[in-house]
Amino acid sequence: xxxxxxxxxxxxxxxxxxxxxxxxxxxxxxxxxxxxxxxxxxxxxxxxxxxxxxxxxxxxxxxxxxxxxxxxxxxxxxxxxxxxxxxxxxxxxxxxxxxxxxxxxxxxxxxxxxxxxxxxxxxxxxxxxxxxxxxxxxxxxxxxxxxxxxxxxxxxxxxxxxxxxxxxxxxxxxxxxxxxxxxxxxxxxxxxxxxxxxxxxx
Numbered sequence: 371x372x373x374x375x376x377x378x379x380x381x382x383x384x385x386x387x388x389x390x391x392x393x394x395x396x397x398x399x400x401x402x403x404x405x406x407x408x409x410x411x412x413x414x415x416x417x418x419x420x421x422x423x424x425x426x427x428x429x430x431x432x433x434x435x436x437x438x439x440x441x442x443x444x445x446x447x448x449x450x451x452x453x454x455x456x457x458x459x460x461x462x463x464x465x466x467x468x469x470x471x472x473x474x475x476x477x478x479x480x481x482x483x484x485x486x487x488x489x490x491x492x493x494x495x496x497x498x499x500x501x502x503x504x505x506x507x508x509x510x511x512x513x514x515x516x517x518x519x520x521x522x523x524x525x526x527x528x529x530x531x532x533x534x535x536x537x538x539x540x541x542x543x544x545x546x547x548x549x550x551x552x553x554x555x556x557x558x559x560x561x562x563x564x565x566x567x568x569x570x571x572x
Contacts, residue, residue: 405447412440
């Protein structure tokens with residue numbers, strides 16, 4: 371193992387991260403599908419397939435149209451990489467060219483180029499640039515540590531919907547226990563005769 375291996379690995383990682391950042395800021399996969407869709411559309415009308423001793427020529431009378439459609443799809447795919455602001459126009463144009471390639475270029479390059487260009491055009495139209503991450507606002511009223519003040523345990527708060535007894539009064543009148551004590555109290559004045567219970571017994 372040579373001494374240059376860690377440096378080469380670090381450079382490869384840095385290049386890979388740069389490519390990932392570049393790819394994430396543009397409709398990369400849409401451009402790739404559109405460009406790949408143009409290849410079979412432009413290639414098949416000029417190709418000759420060998421089946422044993424039989425040569426099958428797939429050239430059509432509209433071979434020039436197939437070449438133009440294929441080249442335009444490749445150009446649109448590359449423009450999606452480097453001119454991302456034309457993504458809607460390039461996506462719609464790729465979809466229209468893919469549809470035109472069905473009657474012009476051997477069913478759109480035997481449906482391979484048609485499906486690739488159609489998928490890439492739809493991805494280009496639906497792609498939107500991502501929003502940069504925003505810094506979170508600082509939390510006001512911090513308590514001890516990193517937890518906010520509201521997150522600290524506090525004393526239990528009584529439920530406001532349940533009526534609470536206040537000074538021995540519940541529901542606006544004295545409780546039954548308080549009424550019983552007042553009736554059996556012999557130290558006070560009796561309501562019947564107004565005399566003290568102790569003196570009346572003596």
